Amino acid sequence: MSILSSTPASQDYRPVDKAVMKRLATIFPQDRISNSEVDLFTYAYDATKKQYPPQVVVWPETAEEISALFSIANEYRIPVYPRGAGTGMTGGALALRGGILVSMERMDSIIEIDEKNRLVTVQPGVVLATLKTELQKKGLFYPPDPSSAKTATIGGTLAECAGGLNCVKYGTTKDWVQSIKAVLPTGEVIRAGTKARKNVVGYNLLQLIVGSEGTLAIITEATLRLIPYPPHRSTFVAQFDSVRNSANAVQSMLQSGVTPCALEFIDRISLEAAHSHVEDKTLPVCDALLLVEVDGFDLDEVKRDSHVLSKICADNGANEITLANSEEERQACWDIRRSLSPAMYAKAPYKTNEDICVPSSQFPTLLEKAYEIADRNHVLTLCFGHAGDGNIHVNFMSHKEKDPDVEKAVDELFQAVVALEGSISGEHGIGITKAPYLAYEMNEKERSLLVDIKKVFDPAGILNPDKIVV
Amino acid sequence: MSILSSTPASQDYRPVDKAVMKRLATIFPQDRISNSEVDLFTYAYDATKKQYPPQVVVWPETAEEISALFSIANEYRIPVYPRGAGTGMTGGALALRGGILVSMERMDSIIEIDEKNRLVTVQPGVVLATLKTELQKKGLFYPPDPSSAKTATIGGTLAECAGGLNCVKYGTTKDWVQSIKAVLPTGEVIRAGTKARKNVVGYNLLQLIVGSEGTLAIITEATLRLIPYPPHRSTFVAQFDSVRNSANAVQSMLQSGVTPCALEFIDRISLEAAHSHVEDKTLPVCDALLLVEVDGFDLDEVKRDSHVLSKICADNGANEITLANSEEERQACWDIRRSLSPAMYAKAPYKTNEDICVPSSQFPTLLEKAYEIADRNHVLTLCFGHAGDGNIHVNFMSHKEKDPDVEKAVDELFQAVVALEGSISGEHGIGITKAPYLAYEMNEKERSLLVDIKKVFDPAGILNPDKIVV
Numbered sequence: 001m002s003i004l005s006s007t008p009a010s011q012d013y014r015p016v017d018k019a020v021m022k023r024l025a026t027i028f029p030q031d032r033i034s035n036s037e038v039d040l041f042t043y044a045y046d047a048t049k050k051q052y053p054p055q056v057v058v059w060p061e062t063a064e065e066i067s068a069l070f071s072i073a074n075e076y077r078i079p080v081y082p083r084g085a086g087t088g089m090t091g092g093a094l095a096l097r098g099g100i101l102v103s104m105e106r107m108d109s110i111i112e113i114d115e116k117n118r119l120v121t122v123q124p125g126v127v128l129a130t131l132k133t134e135l136q137k138k139g140l141f142y143p144p145d146p147s148s149a150k151t152a153t154i155g156g157t158l159a160e161c162a163g164g165l166n167c168v169k170y171g172t173t174k175d176w177v178q179s180i181k182a183v184l185p186t187g188e189v190i191r192a193g194t195k196a197r198k199n200v201v202g203y204n205l206l207q208l209i210v211g212s213e214g215t216l217a218i219i220t221e222a223t224l225r226l227i228p229y230p231p232h233r234s235t236f237v238a239q240f241d242s243v244r245n246s247a248n249a250v251q252s253m254l255q256s257g258v259t260p261c262a263l264e265f266i267d268r269i270s271l272e273a274a275h276s277h278v279e280d281k282t283l284p285v286c287d288a289l290l291l292v293e294v295d296g297f298d299l300d301e302v303k304r305d306s307h308v309l310s311k312i313c314a315d316n317g318a319n320e321i322t323l324a325n326s327e328e329e330r331q332a333c334w335d336i337r338r339s340l341s342p343a344m345y346a347k348a349p350y351k352t353n354e355d356i357c358v359p360s361s362q363f364p365t366l367l368e369k370a371y372e373i374a375d376r377n378h379v380l381t382l383c384f385g386h387a388g389d390g391n392i393h394v395n396f397m398s399h400k401e402k403d404p405d406v407e408k409a410v411d412e413l414f415q416a417v418v419a420l421e422g423s424i425s426g427e428h429g430i431g432i433t434k435a436p437y438l439a440y441e442m443n444e445k446e447r448s449l450l451v452d453i454k455k456v457f458d459p460a461g462i463l464n465p466d467k468i469v470v
Numbered sequence: 471m472s473i474l475s476s477t478p479a480s481q482d483y484r485p486v487d488k489a490v491m492k493r494l495a496t497i498f499p500q501d502r503i504s505n506s507e508v509d510l511f512t513y514a515y516d517a518t519k520k521q522y523p524p525q526v527v528v529w530p531e532t533a534e535e536i537s538a539l540f541s542i543a544n545e546y547r548i549p550v551y552p553r554g555a556g557t558g559m560t561g562g563a564l565a566l567r568g569g570i571l572v573s574m575e576r577m578d579s580i581i582e583i584d585e586k587n588r589l590v591t592v593q594p595g596v597v598l599a600t601l602k603t604e605l606q607k608k609g610l611f612y613p614p615d616p617s618s619a620k621t622a623t624i625g626g627t628l629a630e631c632a633g634g635l636n637c638v639k640y641g642t643t644k645d646w647v648q649s650i651k652a653v654l655p656t657g658e659v660i661r662a663g664t665k666a667r668k669n670v671v672g673y674n675l676l677q678l679i680v681g682s683e684g685t686l687a688i689i690t691e692a693t694l695r696l697i698p699y700p701p702h703r704s705t706f707v708a709q710f711d712s713v714r715n716s717a718n719a720v721q722s723m724l725q726s727g728v729t730p731c732a733l734e735f736i737d738r739i740s741l742e743a744a745h746s747h748v749e750d751k752t753l754p755v756c757d758a759l760l761l762v763e764v765d766g767f768d769l770d771e772v773k774r775d776s777h778v779l780s781k782i783c784a785d786n787g788a789n790e791i792t793l794a795n796s797e798e799e800r801q802a803c804w805d806i807r808r809s810l811s812p813a814m815y816a817k818a819p820y821k822t823n824e825d826i827c828v829p830s831s832q833f834p835t836l837l838e839k840a841y842e843i844a845d846r847n848h849v850l851t852l853c854f855g856h857a858g859d860g861n862i863h864v865n866f867m868s869h870k871e872k873d874p875d876v877e878k879a880v881d882e883l884f885q886a887v888v889a890l891e892g893s894i895s896g897e898h899g900i901g902i903t904k905a906p907y908l909a910y911e912m913n914e915k916e917r918s919l920l921v922d923i924k925k926v927f928d929p930a931g932i933l934n935p936d937k938i939v940v
């Protein structure tokens with residue numbers, strides 16, 4: 001774990017001194033503002049394992065408080081960092097320059113479940129899994145499902161446009177946002193989108209803010225779209241003795257007309273890591289494993305769809321196909337899938353996880369390239385992820401925190417991805433860790449548009465600076 | 471039809487004079503540039519029936535030509551108007567200030583049908599129906615389906631984010647765009663999005679440009695997402711003797727777990743207009759008619775789903791339900807539905823069509839309000855549209871081109887829509903006809919964001935000026 005300086009040399013931003021603290025205390029009561037060492041370090045980290053302690057943490061309860069905070073931040077030019085649960089993978093929530101960390105965790109109300117319109121209105125601090133549980137009680141379903149769902153907040157998933165396991169059928173977070181209320185860094189409160197399903201009024205500010213990694217506005221309320229909860233699911237595991245065969249099976253499944261709600265690939269070495277990490281051996285070790293799930297409203301239909309897909313796997317050379325026979329067996333499969341990310345550390349203490357995404361037909365080529373790049377640079381790699389989307393987590397493992405071989409492998413991987421008409425991030429965003437590679441995917445003018453749009457929203461550059469474009 | 475002056479009083483823009491024509495002739499050969507009276511009037515109109523003749527029409531064949539055109543337009547400050555087929559309903563393609571009209575119709579190649587990734591790459595001048603036909607030959611389906619599909623071009627549907635009949639299941643154009651190539655008014659060529667299904671790299675420039683009504687960039691290439699073509703469909707007509715009952719049926723269908731691919735409402739007076747307009751009596755006259763279609767990959771499943779929905783209609787008081795027994799009968803239903811817009815003129819020569827959208831639960835309340843507003847202002851109204859989306863076409867008919875009663879009704883309707891948490895445009899955009907009402911839905915800061923984003927893309931204000939925000 002690296003604890004870096006919280007205040008890089010900069011004449012531009014003013015530190016949070018006593019005068020600023022006094023002003024902030026006019027907005028936030030004593031129990032919702034802190035600069036204690038413990039709090040500063042608690043809010044210094046995210047899933048990158050990098051640490052940048054802020055100079056003060058505040059816990060707003062209203063949009064108005066955030067607006068007042070921005071007024072002070074603009075006056076003194078102090079950087080402001082919004083934060084959900086800190087589960088981001090690219091540093092979006094890190095307080096790079098110290099400043100004010102705005103924890104959204106107290107704005108955690110589910111404001112309204114509108115069953116008639118299948119919409120839910122929430123504050124950003126609601127934990128995703130909590131929301132899903134509450135909705136399921138009413139027979140409703142909000143599909144986005146990143147592996148961090150048990151801790152990630154809605155605000156964080158909106159800021160990062162989180163993906164997850166079921167995007168192959170349901171898309172990502174951006175596909176489920178109906179409208180937001182947000183505070184701009186200039187202090188104004190705006191709404192983007194309405195409760196109406198279709199809306200072509202003005203530019204799409206909604207989709208501009210969603211996925212902007214907390215750099216354009218702080219979302220204080222969101223209305224999300226829901227569907228009826230599909231009560232039936234069928235899950236199976238298909239073992240292959242070649243990555244190419246598993247990739248062919250993925251292609252055939254995608255063209256069958258039956259859309260699985262999850263279509264995950266795991267390679268041999270990832271499976272071995274999982275076996276070292278957890279006692280459970282539900283997922284067998286093989287060269288390539290596909291974990292496939294179908295959901296729906298009619299049990300017979302789900303069974304038939306599952307059969308169609310498992311037959312495709314068999315036709316493409318799967319040498320064993322195992323159906324989960326109970327909810328427990330099914331959960332065991334997904335628990336192991338979700339544990340893969342931490343399990344990687346069984347192989348080496350440092351992990352660089354790149355969530356690159358390619359057109360699904362390029363999935364086998366990408367895997368070949370990833371293994372080849374890792375071999376050439378003498379780096380251990382473990383690959384798993386969302387085969388149905390072409391969104392693969394390529395993990396480069398190392399015994400060193402800063403490893404030039406890993407850096408070279410990452411660089412070569414990104415170049416390969418762009419050459420395959422893919423994207424350097426499918427779901428984790430750019431933040432700070434991928435910012436140096438942005439130019440691989442976006443040309444100079446495209447990047448300058450990002451900078452200029454940022455200036456429209458945040459002329460003083462106080463909201464989450466140094467992220468995405470550097 | 472109103473033929474308005476092509477050059478409103480403005481010191482800002484320079485007219486297209488001989489010097490400019492000479493420069494344009496360096497880019498466009500003689501057969502791809504014209505200022506003949508016939509061409510200027512041919513390209514002066516759109517579906518608003520307003521006419522603004524440009525001063526010159528050009529037909530580019532490459533992005534490079536458009537880039538060179540912008541260079542001249544910036545140098546002389548001449549307005550540039552991109553145009554597809556001119557089927558837009560709010561004036562997006564009208565050459566308000568004369569200037570240069572850029573017809574995209576010669577860029578009409580289907581560049582690549584990528585069956586493996588279910589993507590198609592097209593130039594913007596491809597006609598939507600042509601694309602759909604070509605795709606269907608390969609068993610592929612591009613869902614967006616505005617009623618203008620037979621003439622509308624892909625570029626126009628992207629610029630306007632076209633909706634149509636099957637949005638209740640498949641969403642709108644924006645949900646099917648994977649990536650675009652576009653020329654900025656400053657001349658640079660950019661790409662937004664990649665061929666990878668998931669992409670969270672930088673701000674969402676793709677969704678910012680799609681639906682921006684040709685005011686931010688000219689799209690020169692688009693990669694669209696496809697699904698396998700669902701070969702089976704079942705269509706039925708349900709007659710109700712009360713609008714409220716039909717609305718209840720819509721609600722119940724939406725909550726059933728079975729998603730129809732079309733769920734259309736037509737009121738009595740619209741049905742009467744259709745009967746006067748076409749000989750065909752396939753759609754019977756009743757107080758409220760629902761036209762419902764289910765599609766899918768399995769015939770039994772489609773039949774079962776259709777039965778579930780028709781039973782819901784019966785349970786909600788439908789007094790007659792008629793299943794289309796052949797493809798001919800089915801097509802007849804949809805032909806009449808698509809002919810409703812022109813059929814309205816059987817009632818009066820002038821029509822103001824507002825495509826307002828409300829949360830689906832507010833659909834009956836909206837209808838009540840629309841009839842009440844029309845009555846109060848002594849205006850005849852005909853309502854039909856996408857009940858499943860809450861997106862209703864409220865048509866105010868008049869015998870006068872400019873009718874203060876209609877204007878008052880429109881104003882009251884928009885206020886009612888916003889009060890119901892809806893949107894003043896579900897699929898037609900703002901253009902010029904709804905620009906005066908933008909403030910009903912967007913606050914001052916939201917509108918100023920639109921203006922400032924426009925300036926980022928188009929600092930000289932040469933691309934399609936005076937649209938959306940005035």
